Amino acid sequence: MTDGVLPDSEIREMIASGAIAAALPVTDAQIQPASLDLRLGTVAYRVRASFLAGHGARVSDRLAEFEMHRVSLAEGAVLEKGCVYLVPLAEALRLPAGVTAVCNAKSSTGRLDLLTRVVTDGGVEFDRIPAGYDGELWAEICPRSFSVLVRPGMRLNQIRFRRGDAVLDDAALRALHATVPLVDGTPLISNGLGFSVDLRPETGDLVGYRAKPHTGVVDLDRIGQYPAREFWEEIRTTEGRIILDPGAFYILVSREAVTIPPDHAAEMAPYLAMVGEFRVHYAGFFDPGFGHAEAGGAGSRGVLEVRCHEAPFVLEHAQVVGRLVYERMTAVPQRLYGADMKSNYQGQGLKLAKHFRT
Numbered sequence: 001m002t003d004g005v006l007p008d009s010e011i012r013e014m015i016a017s018g019a020i021a022a023a024l025p026v027t028d029a030q031i032q033p034a035s036l037d038l039r040l041g042t043v044a045y046r047v048r049a050s051f052l053a054g055h056g057a058r059v060s061d062r063l064a065e066f067e068m069h070r071v072s073l074a075e076g077a078v079l080e081k082g083c084v085y086l087v088p089l090a091e092a093l094r095l096p097a098g099v100t101a102v103c104n105a106k107s108s109t110g111r112l113d114l115l116t117r118v119v120t121d122g123g124v125e126f127d128r129i130p131a132g133y134d135g136e137l138w139a140e141i142c143p144r145s146f147s148v149l150v151r152p153g154m155r156l157n158q159i160r161f162r163r164g165d166a167v168l169d170d171a172a173l174r175a176l177h178a179t180v181p182l183v184d185g186t187p188l189i190s191n192g193l194g195f196s197v198d199l200r201p202e203t204g205d206l207v208g209y210r211a212k213p214h215t216g217v218v219d220l221d222r223i224g225q226y227p228a229r230e231f232w233e234e235i236r237t238t239e240g241r242i243i244l245d246p247g248a249f250y251i252l253v254s255r256e257a258v259t260i261p262p263d264h265a266a267e268m269a270p271y272l273a274m275v276g277e278f279r280v281h282y283a284g285f286f287d288p289g290f291g292h293a294e295a296g297g298a299g300s301r302g303v304l305e306v307r308c309h310e311a312p313f314v315l316e317h318a319q320v321v322g323r324l325v326y327e328r329m330t331a332v333p334q335r336l337y338g339a340d341m342k343s344n345y346q347g348q349g350l351k352l353a354k355h356f357r358t
Contacts, residue, residue, distance in 0.1 A: 003164030005034050005265045007333040022091045033287045033333035034265040037155035039090040044071045047084050058121045059138050073152050078217055081147045089137040101129035101161050104284045109156045110305045111353035113145035113249045116156045145211035145249045149219040166328035183256040192323035198255040199317035200240045208235040208252040218355055228356040240317035244308035253350040254302035260290040262332045266324045279307050280322040289336025301349050
């Protein structure tokens with residue numbers, strides 16, 4: 001069998017075979033070109049601290065050590081900023097041998113500064129699921145900038161399935177770029193495709209947004225309903241640089257317009273210690289067709305979700321802040337990101353989460 005990231009057709013086969021199971025049937029809307037959206041269950045457990053189950057232990061058994069109280073999500077419930085919650089997911093797995101999985105936040109989740117990670121029984125890493133795993137899935141949710149209103153069935157996380165290892169090395173990445181240009185310019189290829197920040201826009205001086213520290217609740221079902229000015233401060237500069245404040249959360253945009261060919265997928269490396277004291281991109285999956293002309297993209301910028309850590313940090317135009325790691329698909333998906341799926345962020349530039357209007 002071919003190594004690579006499994007496309008939507010193979011995800012459907014896994015659902016049919018019971019490798020992916022759920023009490024409520026998985027819907028077609030959950031199936032993305034190279035991933036599956038995961039749904040929240042009916043209860044949230046407020047916990048004292050983030051934790052992993054560890055070898056030989058179940059999440060449900062460890063929960064008793066850390067649970068403070070539980071909240072029903074049936075009628076909707078607010079998850080408060082700065083608190084940590086554990087929510088059982090509607091989906092469970094019975095992975096076949098040779099198939100591993102990795103999870104990540106969905107794009108809108110990352111742009112809301114919702115730290116969300118998947119926890120598994122016996123797990124010693126967040127968001128990483130070994131071949132042959134048989135058990136439940138849990139979402140750890142920590143709202144960092146805004147309190148959020150959630151309900152059962154909401155989709156904050158997604159899961160991508162892999163068979164073997166199909167990561168492109170630098171030589172293969174250069175060869176792919178020669179065939180299908182991956183960026184609109186000279187690529188920086190070093191352990192992946194380098195991403196830099198755009199702080200000199202072609203028009204105007206708006207380069208990003210910073211989350212306000214004291215805001216109202218964001219109902220995740222309300223799309224385009226919140227005035228951006230009530231939640232975000234505009235970041236403007238004519239100098240090509242900004243200073244990141246410790247603890248602040250920023251939405252910026254990449255200088256490069258990126259393309260993901262239909263037979264490939266990509267993932268943003270979430271943190272590179274050598275580029276500075278900040279974390280870039282909570283939501284790391286780029287689907288086949290992102291920015292691709294055949295899917296209505298013709299190059300799409302990558303939105304950068306940036307949180308500064310211990311010290312103020314000067315970020316300058318064209319500074320490299322992360323990298324995209326490309327992988328081969330086992331087959332081209334039946335539907336591509338973008339035109340086939342009415343995707344929210346195809347052809348994007350600097351853009352907030354879909355809940356806000358500017």
